[in-house]
Amino acid sequence: MKFASWRLLRDVIDRSDVVLEVVDIRVPPLTRNPKVEGMVLNSGKRLIIVLNKCDLVPKNIAEGWRDVLKEYLGVPTVFISAKDRLGTKILRDRIKEVAKVRPLVVGIVGYPKVGKSSIINTLKGKHSAPTSPYPGTPGYTMRAQLYKIEKNMYMIDTPGIIPVRGENLLAVIRGKEIERLSNPLLLAIKLIKFILRFNPKAFIEAYGFKDVDPVKIIENYARRRGWFSKKTREPLLDEASRQIIRDYYNGKIPFYVPPKEGFLLNPKELISDSDEDL
Structure with missing residues (x-):
């Protein structure tokens, strides 16, 4: 699977009057891209920062990240839930406010699966941009496409943008097809540790597991689902790891990073040194 090249990204920006950077509100520091901004x-x-998936965090967290990013970047910032159609009118109004030209072309950029196509679908009111919850599956947007949102307003949907260097844990997980992860167990362990740092009860709330050892959590998940090797009868840890990553994508694991400008100044505070070589 190929990601949008920086050349294609430049073309999208050049064709747009307004660019929306769609960010996962659960962890904005690791799902925004300063180079693109x-x-x-x-x-x-x-530029408008769109904090998507606000249905997965408390309102005060959504408001906090909106205010921190708006002050830090000095650009309009809104939070929405494309899935629940929350905040989309505010987004539509903000787009019209920042650019007075007509017809108006809006470019949408962001990492894979932050909800770019879902935002287009919601704003248009029809399911016209193909969507899929996991990278590499049908509906995953592979090239720039133009969609009419309303009279005199168009949007360009682009593939997710992954930096050439310095990928962090979440960017790597989002950027690879789940079924083709070379080491899903390692990635799931890192993801679980990351989640537990901010919500120690995340896996109690999600699965009822009291263990905080990532490997134990993965083993318990495999046992619960009945996933065992036919030869050894050992739990299928890779399969369980992939499903836990899917559950993270789907918002089934309660988790978010609290608003803090320091995390924007130094996103590496959020990940360990061992994550940086992914």
Whole structure:
């Protein structure tokens, strides 16, 4: 699977009047891309940060990240839930406010599965942009496409953008097809540790597991689902790891990073050194 090249990204920015950077509100520091933001602002185009999936966090967390990002970046920032159609009117109004030209073309960028196509579907009111919950599966947007949102307003949907260097844990997990992960167990262990750092009860709430050892959590999940090797009868840890990652995508595991400007200044505070070589 190929991701949008920086050349394609530049083309999308050049074609747009307004660019929406869609970010996962559960962990904005690791799902925003400062390089892309710089490209947009340096081109003279208007940038709006869209914090999606606000249905997965308390309202005060959504408001907190909106305010922190707005002050930190100095650009309009809104939070929405494309799935529940919350905040979409505010987003539509903000787009019209920042760019007075008509017809208006809006570019949408972001990491895979932050909800770019879902936002298009919600704003248009029809399921016209193909969507799928996991990278690499049918509906996963592979090339730039133009969709009419309303009269004199169009949107460009692009593939997820992954930095060439310095990928963090969540970017790597989002950027690879789940079924083709070379070491899903290692990635799931890192993800579980990351989640537990911010919600020690996450896996009690999600699965009823009291263990905080990531391997034990994965083993228990495999046993619960009845996933065992036919030869050894050992739990299928890789399969359980992939499903836990899917559950993270789907928001089944309660988790979010609290608003803190320091995390934006130094996102590496959120990940351990061992994550940086992924």
